[in-house]
Amino acid sequence: MADVTNLRTSAEAGLTKLFEVARMKFPTGVSIAREEAFRYFEAVGLPSRRVEAFKYTDLRAAMREAAPPSPVPAAEVVTAALAEAKGFAGLDAVRLTFVNGHLIAGASDLDRVPAGITVTTLNEALTNGDPLLDRLAPVAQTRENPIYQLNAAFMADGALIRVAKGAKVETPIHLRFVGTGATAFSTATRVLAVLEEEAEATFLESHEGPDAIAYQPNDALDVIIEDRARFHHTRLNVEGTAAVALSTIAARLGAQSHIETVNLVVGAVLSRHQIYLHFAGGNATAAVNGATMLGHGQLADSTLLADHAAVGGVSRELFKTVIDGDSTGVFQGKIIVEQIAQKTDGKMKSDCLLLSDDGQMMNKPELEIFADDVACGHGATCGALDDDLLFYLMARGLPKPQAESLLVQAFLGEAVEAVSHEGARAALITEVEAWLARRG
Amino acid sequence: MPAVQDTVDRVRAIDVDQYKYGFETTIEMEKSEKGVSEDVIRFISAKKDEPEWMLEWRLDAYRRWQTMKEPDWARVSYDKVDYDNIYYYAAPKRPAAMSLDEIDPEILKTYEKLGIPLREVEVLEGIAPERRVAVDAVFDSVSVATTFKAELSKAGVIFMPISEAIREYPDLVKKYLGSVVPVTDNFFATLNSAVFSDGSFVYIPPGVRCPMELSTYFRINERDTGQFERTLIIADKDSYVSYLEGCTAPKRDDNQLHAAVVELVALDDAEIKYSTVQNWYPGDNDGKGGIYNFVTKRGDCRGKNAKISWTQVETGSAITWKYPSCILRGDNSRGEFYSIAVSNGMQQVDSGTKMIHLGKNTTSRIISKGISAGRSQNTYRGLVSAHKKASNARNFTNCDSLLIGDQCGAHTVPYIESKNASAVFEHEATTSKISEDQMFYCQQRGLTNEEATALIVNGFVRDVLQQLPMEFAVEAQKLISISLEGSVG
Numbered sequence: 001m002a003d004v005t006n007l008r009t010s011a012e013a014g015l016t017k018l019f020e021v022a023r024m025k026f027p028t029g030v031s032i033a034r035e036e037a038f039r040y041f042e043a044v045g046l047p048s049r050r051v052e053a054f055k056y057t058d059l060r061a062a063m064r065e066a067a068p069p070s071p072v073p074a075a076e077v078v079t080a081a082l083a084e085a086k087g088f089a090g091l092d093a094v095r096l097t098f099v100n101g102h103l104i105a106g107a108s109d110l111d112r113v114p115a116g117i118t119v120t121t122l123n124e125a126l127t128n129g130d131p132l133l134d135r136l137a138p139v140a141q142t143r144e145n146p147i148y149q150l151n152a153a154f155m156a157d158g159a160l161i162r163v164a165k166g167a168k169v170e171t172p173i174h175l176r177f178v179g180t181g182a183t184a185f186s187t188a189t190r191v192l193a194v195l196e197e198e199a200e201a202t203f204l205e206s207h208e209g210p211d212a213i214a215y216q217p218n219d220a221l222d223v224i225i226e227d228r229a230r231f232h233h234t235r236l237n238v239e240g241t242a243a244v245a246l247s248t249i250a251a252r253l254g255a256q257s258h259i260e261t262v263n264l265v266v267g268a269v270l271s272r273h274q275i276y277l278h279f280a281g282g283n284a285t286a287a288v289n290g291a292t293m294l295g296h297g298q299l300a301d302s303t304l305l306a307d308h309a310a311v312g313g314v315s316r317e318l319f320k321t322v323i324d325g326d327s328t329g330v331f332q333g334k335i336i337v338e339q340i341a342q343k344t345d346g347k348m349k350s351d352c353l354l355l356s357d358d359g360q361m362m363n364k365p366e367l368e369i370f371a372d373d374v375a376c377g378h379g380a381t382c383g384a385l386d387d388d389l390l391f392y393l394m395a396r397g398l399p400k401p402q403a404e405s406l407l408v409q410a411f412l413g414e415a416v417e418a419v420s421h422e423g424a425r426a427a428l429i430t431e432v433e434a435w436l437a438r439r440g
Numbered sequence: 441m442p443a444v445q446d447t448v449d450r451v452r453a454i455d456v457d458q459y460k461y462g463f464e465t466t467i468e469m470e471k472s473e474k475g476v477s478e479d480v481i482r483f484i485s486a487k488k489d490e491p492e493w494m495l496e497w498r499l500d501a502y503r504r505w506q507t508m509k510e511p512d513w514a515r516v517s518y519d520k521v522d523y524d525n526i527y528y529y530a531a532p533k534r535p536a537a538m539s540l541d542e543i544d545p546e547i548l549k550t551y552e553k554l555g556i557p558l559r560e561v562e563v564l565e566g567i568a569p570e571r572r573v574a575v576d577a578v579f580d581s582v583s584v585a586t587t588f589k590a591e592l593s594k595a596g597v598i599f600m601p602i603s604e605a606i607r608e609y610p611d612l613v614k615k616y617l618g619s620v621v622p623v624t625d626n627f628f629a630t631l632n633s634a635v636f637s638d639g640s641f642v643y644i645p646p647g648v649r650c651p652m653e654l655s656t657y658f659r660i661n662e663r664d665t666g667q668f669e670r671t672l673i674i675a676d677k678d679s680y681v682s683y684l685e686g687c688t689a690p691k692r693d694d695n696q697l698h699a700a701v702v703e704l705v706a707l708d709d710a711e712i713k714y715s716t717v718q719n720w721y722p723g724d725n726d727g728k729g730g731i732y733n734f735v736t737k738r739g740d741c742r743g744k745n746a747k748i749s750w751t752q753v754e755t756g757s758a759i760t761w762k763y764p765s766c767i768l769r770g771d772n773s774r775g776e777f778y779s780i781a782v783s784n785g786m787q788q789v790d791s792g793t794k795m796i797h798l799g800k801n802t803t804s805r806i807i808s809k810g811i812s813a814g815r816s817q818n819t820y821r822g823l824v825s826a827h828k829k830a831s832n833a834r835n836f837t838n839c840d841s842l843l844i845g846d847q848c849g850a851h852t853v854p855y856i857e858s859k860n861a862s863a864v865f866e867h868e869a870t871t872s873k874i875s876e877d878q879m880f881y882c883q884q885r886g887l888t889n890e891e892a893t894a895l896i897v898n899g900f901v902r903d904v905l906q907q908l909p910m911e912f913a914v915e916a917q918k919l920i921s922i923s924l925e926g927s928v929g
Contacts, residue, residue: 052513339846339847342846352858354858354860354861354863355861356861357828357860357861358828359859359861360857360858360859361856361857361858362855362856362857362858363854363855363856363857363858363867364853364854364855364856365852365854365856365867366851366852366853366854367841367850367851367852368849368851369841369843369849369850369851370846370848370849371843371846372843372845372846372848378852378867379866379867380854380856380865380866380867381864381865381866381867382856382858382863382864382865383858383861383862383863383864383865384861384862384864
């Protein structure tokens with residue numbers, strides 16, 4: 001293949017300019033890491049399809065221009081935006097509200113944080129040099145990811161959340177991200193959750209924003225789950241119709257710890273959700289699910305890296321994608337079993353349902369195994385709705401659209417049911433139903 | 441679960457140290473100058489007495505190759521080849537032989553030692569294997585003998601070295617050469633297009649079932665040479681051919697390059713079965729020496745109901761970079777890929793297949809078994825794709841890997857791309873899903889899950905491997921008898 005040197009795109013040049021301005025304004029905490037992250041990004045640029053990890057999601061082509069970081073929005077803008085916010089609304093939760101990537105204290109429950117939890121805003125932490133900052137970026141592989149490194153360079157706000165040793169927090173923490181504006185903007189938020197030994201907590205995340213505006217959120221959630229701690233996480237992507245939404249969750253698992261993370265994707269014209277799991281302690285378990293519903297012109301990419309670096313880890317991944325219109329689904333999953341990670345049990349599955357003639361699904365489930373005493377497997381299927389099942393339902397009097405909806409619901413249900421928080425699960429099911437209703 | 445002792449012993453028994461074909465033949469050779477240049481290409485072309493168009497084709501490939509970069513996406517690492525330090529052409533000095541008696545006795549001895557029947561008489565009298573196989577023997581850069589040519593031509597089958605075909609059947613060669621693997625397909629294929637020296641050409645006319653198996657046996661002998669063979673097989677309408685390929689090389693401390701291109705074309709209702717037992721010298725236990733096997737193999741099911749089946753048993757080579765593929769262009773066409781890749785010592789294998797569904801009702805099946813031992817790395821890399829018009833495409837993929845010892849690695853990198861809603865793709869890594877009916881049948885008769893699985897997969901693969909000549913079959917049988925116990929996806 002010819003050796004091609006990519007010219008810098010307008011978006012790349014724009015990001016460099018934006019960084020030069022932004023770096024002056026950030027508080028000094030992590031400024032070295034910020035510089036390093038941006039230098040990394042500058043060196044590799046926006047990934048095109050020539051980069052293996054972005055083979056199906058060409059960010060270089062999708063991000064023509066770099067949108068400027070949004071300033072802190074005015075109070076009345078915040079009020080108007082929040083009045084319409086729907087994500088996990090009505091659920092009893094401790095809310096941390098971000099509007100255009102900035103933590104809005106007035107719309108957050110900072111004063112009613114449950115016992116056992118401490119919350120520091122990222123801004124505060126950066127200004128005061130909080131020791132927790134040292135624990136950011138808990139998974140090494142993220143350092144070679146341009147999306148995560150862009151977030152590291154530009155992170156403007158967020159929170160550091162510590163769940164104390166042994167604390168079992170019932171009320172979920174809801175990270176509510178709301179975008180608003182009439183022109184394109186970008187956001188970069190970083191949340192770090194540290195669950196100390198034997199702690200247990202539930203995190204909800206919702207992402208929404210204006211339709212038809214090409215805004216560019218880039219959110220990262222770092223999670224450190226210490227020995228025997230349990231972390232439950234449900235994420236809802238109902239971003240606006242023109243958003244290019246990038247996100248990462250990077251979790252480090254201690255011995256016998258557990259993570260459950262479920263991501264439901266409905267929104268954004270292009271979304272890429274990256275999941276990094278690092279099994280640092282032995283016998284940790286992970287349940288990672290994804291449910292994606294796509295319509296006209298959308299592309300959704302779920303990229304997973306599960307790195308088993310300790311004995312006896314168990315990981316279960318289940319991704320369900322429903323493709324309608326001319327949309328594209330992407331699943332890239334990689335299970336690494338390092339030489340010391342004997343007795344690892346990893347199972348990964350990606351199923352896709354193609355409802356239209358113009359949709360497409362790209363699956364790439366990888367295994368990289370260096371230990372001999374393991375049970376690892378992966379499966380991928382792709383196809384249309386089963387005619388026999390449709391016939392069965394229609395023979396019992398259901399009109400075709402309803403029969404289809406029922407089957408799609410059952411298909412996605414498997415991934416959504418894993419959510420252990422009842423309210424969150426119900427909210428996801430409501431989203432599935434709403435999508436099907438819109439489809440008609 | 442870890443591999444059982446029996447399995448470990450069996451794999452040890454086919455250890456790299458026991459490479460049986462590592463001897464060297466001392467013979468006077470004629471070589472081109474070292475390195476590749478337009479002059480060297482002109483030299484090769486002149487040696488082969490080629491028409492002008494062929495030389496132009498080569499030179500065009502060479503110019504394009506100079507602008508290309510060696511691919512680095514495969515999961516293999518090796519000292520880069522110094523393309524200026526190898527001979528691109530090496531041939532025994534004796535003039536081309538008209539009959540076996542004229543061939544250098546040293547070469548005959550070599551093939552005897554390798555167990556390759558070059559004497560038709562012996563074969564006919566049943567001294568050598570019972571099955572009759574026509575052989576094209578390629579020694580470094582040239583074909584030294586092709587057997588049963590006369591009998592085959594009675595059936596209308598053309599089986600000859602490609603250099604001869606270029607002279608005798610230029611229209612056929614012109615029409616099909618480079619039509620499956622384009623000149624600029626990839627770095628190694630382009631290099632091959634520029635400097636290929638010999639290989640086999642097969643044409644099966646319409647309605648003919650090739651009366652015997654065809655085979656080519658490749659031997660690299662000379663030091664510091666690369667082997668760049670080119671094989672072109674055309675199965676015209678409603679014909680059938682089974683083709684076998686074997687390869688060995690002497691034990692040497694330095695690496696040698698083998699960059700072949702194989703093109704298969706199956707027209708309406710035709711079937712091509714292509715089997716390989718690849719046993720190039722794999723290098724010693726510390727990874728010294730061995731062949732770099734960078735091969736482009738592709739079949740094109742150009743007509744409706746065409747079928748192409750690849751079977752490969754891969755045990756040799758220091759580095760393997762090889763993806764025999766099928767383009768399923770004709771409606772109702774079918775592609776198959778059965779592979780057993782065993783790596784040991786310091787070997788690195790990155791192999792798999794591509795099934796590209798373009799036509800309607802096309803089906804494909806991939807069965808791949810990777811076994812890694814020692815400090816080797818064994819990767820399956822495969823693509824299954826359905827294009828927009830490939831309605832009702834079906835694929836079933838099953839890849840198992842087995843690790844023996846904790847110093848090796850087994851990797852799976854499948855790409856599954858579907859652009860058609862009626863296409864159904866299944867990619868399975870768990871062996872229990874092969875066929876529940878068959879499993880049930882076996883289990884009912886008292887076999888355990890493991891035994892039943894092994895029986896089904898082995899039976900399945902064996903069926904294809906039994907097509908191989910005896911010399912190959914022995915080795916292959918050893919490999920297949922390795923149980924599936926402890927396998928991972």
